[in-house]
Amino acid sequence: MRLHDLRHPALTLAAAFDGYRVEIDPVRQRADLVLCRPPFNVISMPQREQLRITFEALEADEAVRVIVVRAEGEHFSGGSDIRGFLQATPEHVSRLAWNVAAPARCSKPVVTAARGYCFGVGFELSLACDFRLVTPTTLYALPEQKLGQIPGSGGSARLQKMVGITRTKDIVMRSRRIPGPQAANWGVASACVPDRELEAATDALVDELRRFSPLAQRAAKKLLNDTEDSPLSIAIELEGHCYSRLRSSDDFRNGVEAFQDKRKPNFVGT
Structure with a gap:
């Protein structure tokens, strides 16, 4: 073809x-x-x-x-x-x-x-x-x-x-x-x-x-859309998985360090 x-x-x-x-x-x-x-x-x-x-x-x-x-x-x-x-x-x-x-x-x-x-x-x-x-x-x-x-x-x-x-x-x-x-x-x-x-x-x-992390924005939107019809227990489980995945992102580390340093974070989407 x-x-x-x-x-x-x-x-x-x-x-x-x-x-x-x-x-x-x-x-x-x-x-x-x-x-x-x-x-x-x-x-x-x-x-x-x-x-x-x-x-x-x-x-x-x-x-x-x-x-x-x-x-x-x-x-x-x-x-x-x-x-x-x-x-x-x-x-x-x-x-x-x-x-x-x-x-x-x-x-x-x-x-x-x-x-x-x-x-x-x-x-x-x-x-x-x-x-x-x-x-x-x-x-x-x-x-x-x-x-x-x-x-x-x-x-x-x-x-x-x-x-x-x-x-x-x-x-x-x-x-x-x-x-x-x-x-x-x-x-x-x-x-x-x-x-x-x-x-x-x-x-x-x-x-x-x-101003927010692109990764966190995507994760939040998908999580909320996917769990709209889910039982509470499933929604909480999926939320935990999304949270743990973002835990290893550069944006999350940047956000924590910026909070501690009292400055604005510079999120890059990784």
């Missing part, structure tokens, strides 16, 4: 990003995925696959420590390109949740900053991220019931883990819109900040995350 005989979804994608762009700041070790299909930043079917592949590429980029998902304009995303669902095959639709879960699988911290509409797949993409920053203008919603459908990219499942079955039924079965302050009170959003401060709050969170 020759290389060009191989088939992969990446080979069928357009050369240009569909509905978003990627900005990399090597000085701040930060990559931004910016949704840019105004006015509602609708997410197309091809875009979902591109986003997954982009996350996988950023995962492999050692210059990137933190990833931010944000959007141009007044709204994060109004959701999917509805017509795309009618044109997609059942096999294609079955992969949607895998594509949207790319931020969760990524070992690096992923922050999403949303104002305005954050509906459907836009909300599901946010739920797959590690930190969600919102403003009073933000509206979270899973409106699929209005189309005779249910969320198909992990939205109801992730939400139920966060807020329980009663609130999830209220949001999903009634297509309710949840404002940013309420989302923060319920623990769906990490923080709700004034609209004019969203970018500054995002910058501050990125800089804070960059």
Whole structure:
């Protein structure tokens, strides 16, 4: 078999990003995925696959420590390109949740900053991220019931883990819109900040995350994701194994010595 005989979804994608762009700041070790299909930043079917592949590429980029998902304009995303669902095959639709879960699988911290509409797949993409920053203008919603459908990219499942079955039924079965302050009170959003401060709050969170050990960040994210459904005894056992592995890292030694010397540590990720 020759290389060009191989088939992969990446080979069928357009050369240009569909509905978003990627900005990399090597000085701040930060990559931004910016949704840019105004006015509602609708997410197309091809875009979902591109986003997954982009996350996988950023995962492999050692210059990137933190990833931010944000959007141009007044709204994060109004959701999917509805017509795309009618044109997609059942096999294609079955992969949607895998594509949207790319931020969760990524070992690096992923922050999403949303104002305005954050509906459907836009909300599901946010739920797959590690930190969600919102403003009073933000509206979270899973409106699929209005189309005779249910969320198909992990939205109801992730939400139920966060807020329980009663609130999830209220949001999903009634297509309710949840404002940013309420989302923060319920623990769906990490923080709700004034609209004019969203970018500054995002910058501050990125800089804070960059100060920690890359090894410890990866270990914490994987441990928390892997033990979300585990019994307490299993979670504690896995936590102990992760702790013991980090015990022999250069970053841990650096952190202990910096604490003793009353200086800032210089974590390098080894």
